[in-house]
Amino acid sequence: MLIAILLSGEHPSLPYSEVNAILKGEEISFSEVNRFDQLMIIDGGKEVFDVLKRRGAYIVEGGRLITHIPNISDLINQCDKIDWSFIEGKSFGVRVKRVKNYWKEFSSVEIEKKLGGIIKRHTNSKVNLENPEIWIRGIITNGGIFIYECNFRISKKEFIERRPRKRVFFHPGALDAKLSRVFVNLCRIKRGEKFLDPFCGTGGFLIEAELMGLDAYGLDIDLEMVKGAYKNLKYYGLEANLILADARKLPINKVDGISTDPPYGRGTSTKGRSVKEIISNFLEEVKEVLRKNRFMCIASPQEVKIEEEAIKKGYKVHEVHIMKVHKSLTRSIIVVENL
Numbered sequence: 001m002l003i004a005i006l007l008s009g010e011h012p013s014l015p016y017s018e019v020n021a022i023l024k025g026e027e028i029s030f031s032e033v034n035r036f037d038q039l040m041i042i043d044g045g046k047e048v049f050d051v052l053k054r055r056g057a058y059i060v061e062g063g064r065l066i067t068h069i070p071n072i073s074d075l076i077n078q079c080d081k082i083d084w085s086f087i088e089g090k091s092f093g094v095r096v097k098r099v100k101n102y103w104k105e106f107s108s109v110e111i112e113k114k115l116g117g118i119i120k121r122h123t124n125s126k127v128n129l130e131n132p133e134i135w136i137r138g139i140i141t142n143g144g145i146f147i148y149e150c151n152f153r154i155s156k157k158e159f160i161e162r163r164p165r166k167r168v169f170f171h172p173g174a175l176d177a178k179l180s181r182v183f184v185n186l187c188r189i190k191r192g193e194k195f196l197d198p199f200c201g202t203g204g205f206l207i208e209a210e211l212m213g214l215d216a217y218g219l220d221i222d223l224e225m226v227k228g229a230y231k232n233l234k235y236y237g238l239e240a241n242l243i244l245a246d247a248r249k250l251p252i253n254k255v256d257g258i259s260t261d262p263p264y265g266r267g268t269s270t271k272g273r274s275v276k277e278i279i280s281n282f283l284e285e286v287k288e289v290l291r292k293n294r295f296m297c298i299a300s301p302q303e304v305k306i307e308e309e310a311i312k313k314g315y316k317v318h319e320v321h322i323m324k325v326h327k328s329l330t331r332s333i334i335v336v337e338n339l
C-alpha cells in the first residue's frame, strides 16, 4: 500500500533520511515513491506504522494514502469517486494542514468542511472532532493535497520532557532529545543490536538508544561526563554500559552501529588536541570496531571537512547534511559505511 508520512520542518533533509534509516535498520521491506515538502510517500506494509511510531523523532505522523489531488479544482470530483466504506459505522474527523504557504489562497477550514461533507454523504458516519475512531488528514504541500488515514502519530511531549535542561546532569554541549534520536536512527541499527557513542558526554544519545531497545555502550574521556551520563540514564530508569576511555583507543569489541557528536573545540573539552586530529585518529581506530558494511553517523564543524577525512580512511560516505547552529557554527552531519 502507499503510505504518506508527514515530516517535521526542523531540517530540510534529515527527516527523509531518518525514515529511510529506521526502516532499513529494522529490515522492513519498503520502497520510496516520492518526496514533497515535509511529506514522503513510500510503498510498504502495516508494520511501517509501528516501527516509525516507536522510533521516529523528525516524523510527525502518517498512514495509508487515500488519494493525491494535484489540482484543487478536482477535489470534489476525485473525493466523490473514493470508496469511503471503511469509515461506515465509525466516527471520523477531518483535519487539513498546510505546509508553509502552499495553496494559501484556499482556506484549509473550507477544504475540511467539503471533505467532511463528502465522507458524511457517502457513509452517514458521525463526525467527532475530539476523539474520532478514524482521523482523515489532508496535507497541502508542493505536489497538491494528499489525503490519508492517520494510522500513527508521534507524541512530542516526551521529547520535551527529556530536554537537556531537565536532566539531573546538564552540560551545554548536549543536543536536544529529538536531534539525538535522529543521530541514533541514522546509523541504521535494529532493536537488540549493539550501539556505541564514543563521545557520549551527558548521555543524550544513549538515553534515546536505550529507549528504542538498543544495547547501548557509551564512553567519554572525562570522568565527570561518565558519572553524569550514568545519573541521567538512571533518572529515566535506564542503564547503559559506560566506560571511561579515549575514543582514539577503543576498549570495546565489534558494534553494529555508531552515532556520535565529537567535541567541536569550543565549549567542550578536547584535552589540548585539535578537533581534526581527534576525528582523524578516531576514524582510523573505529574501522576495527564497527562491523563491516555497518553505519556510523558523525558530526563536526563544517570547516573540518569530515567527509573528506572519512573517504581518506576508506569509508563510503552515504549522506552529508548541513545544519546551521549559529552565526559562527555550521555542523556537517555525515553517514558513512565501514567498507
Ligand SMILES: C[S@@+](CC[C@H](N)C(=O)[O-])C[C@H]1O[C@@H](n2cnc3c(N)ncnc32)[C@H](O)[C@@H]1O
Pocket (backbone or CB within 6 Å): 171, 173, 174, 175, 180, 198, 199, 200, 201, 202, 203, 204, 205, 219, 220, 221, 222, 225, 245, 246, 247, 248, 261, 262, 263, 264, 268, 269, 270, 271, 278
Ligand atoms: C559534544 S560533547 C557530546 C555531547 C553528547 N552528545 C551529549 O548528549 O551530551 C563531546 C564529548 O566528547 C568528550 N571527549 C573529548 N575528547 C574525547 C576523547 N578523545 N575520547 C572520548 N571522549 C572525548 C568530551 O568530554 C565531551 O563530553
